[in-house]
Amino acid sequence: MPAPNAITPDKLARLVASVGAPHIIDLRDTPEKAIPGSLFPDHSDPIRWGYGAGSAAVIIDADGSNAAASAAAILRSERVAAEVLEGGFAAWTASALPTVSLGHLPPRHEDGRTWWVTRARPKVDRIACPWLIRRFVDPEARFLFVAPGEVLTVATQQRAEPFDVADEGVFWNHRGERCTFDVMVEAFGLETHKPLVRLAAIVRGADTDRLDLVPEAAGLLAISLGLSRIYSDDHAQLEAGMAVYDALYRWCRDAQGEKHNWSSHQPARGKVPA
Structure with a gap:
């Protein structure tokens, strides 16, 4: 069971690339690989990252140490639903979850975007x-x-x-x-x-x-x-x-294994759908 305000790698993996995915904020310096969809803040003050109340974030560091915990705590004081990745990036790679290689990423503009x-x-x-x-x-x-x-x-x-x-x-x-x-x-x-x-x-x-x-x-x-x-x-x-x-x-x-035809979504005979 994850610690309070922490998320396991497997649970985060289900959120990656989804419509409602949290902001995935990587605090590591010049990483070669990252969790897909990660963002890299250009300054150390979480309040200046611009995430407003009601948004959600997962903070990543190398091993789930104090750096991520501190940033998440500050964001929570701004009413951001912030968690740390349990075990950090090391736990993600140990779980053999997908990573994105950053070597071909073009340089970022002044706005922080490619x-x-x-x-x-x-x-x-x-x-x-x-x-x-x-x-x-x-x-x-x-x-x-x-x-x-x-x-x-x-x-x-x-x-x-x-x-x-x-x-x-x-x-x-x-x-x-x-x-x-x-x-x-x-x-x-x-x-x-x-x-x-x-x-x-x-x-x-x-x-x-x-x-x-x-x-x-x-x-x-x-x-x-x-x-x-x-x-x-x-x-x-x-x-x-x-x-x-x-x-x-x-x-x-x-959903590749799911079928949909006239009978696949009909209730079983004799049963009333809930």
């Missing part, structure tokens, strides 16, 4: 990649959508990381039969996380017109094309698409 730029009018990959980044790499990442011919210019001017661009010099791009989402999953060290591997196959099939790869690819393509026609604003489309990928990820993680 900036990314890609082509306007996204369909599949250019919605899936921002979802992956926000849920697993940088929850506060900023995305810029511009005309195809402007991507590299804006990338240079705004120090934004280009992705999914028809240019061989761009790191985040298609490689052979793999789409940009595949490349990101591998480069961020998430290729052992089975739900993301399942989701990557769906994205690849929809994005590269390989609908034979998995049955769900055709559905994702249809939904993606529909969203692109509903929304003329790329950022509004991204927000709508986030919910689509949230749902697909949860299906990949928890």
Whole structure:
């Protein structure tokens, strides 16, 4: 049983990448790997981190020592539901839970966020990649959508990381039969996380017109094309698409074995549903 105001690695793992996930705040200096979705404050005063009353946070340090406990206590005085990760990052890795590699993370801007730029009018990959980044790499990442011919210019001017661009010099791009989402999953060290591997196959099939790869690819393509026609604003489309990928990820993680047909949700004969 965890200590008061502490959360176990297994329990936090169920919250990672979920819609209602707490702020995961990592206090370690220059880590190479982190819990997916972690944030890294640029100063030591928790009150200045900007988390308001009613929000939730989990504080991470190397081993669950006093640094995390002190920060969590201060946040709780601000009415933030703050817990520490029991055993810290060491306990997380000892439990063989997924981590994100930070070596390919672009430099952060003055606002503390990573900036990314890609082509306007996204369909599949250019919605899936921002979802992956926000849920697993940088929850506060900023995305810029511009005309195809402007991507590299804006990338240079705004120090934004280009992705999914028809240019061989761009790191985040298609490689052979793999789409940009595949490349990101591998480069961020998430290729052992089975739900993301399942989701990557769906994205690849929809994005590269390989609908034979998995049955769900055709559905994702249809939904993606529909969203692109509903929304003329790329950022509004991204927000709508986030919910689509949230749902697909949860299906990949928890619901593949569940069936739904005329009889699967009917009460057993002779029984009155509760």
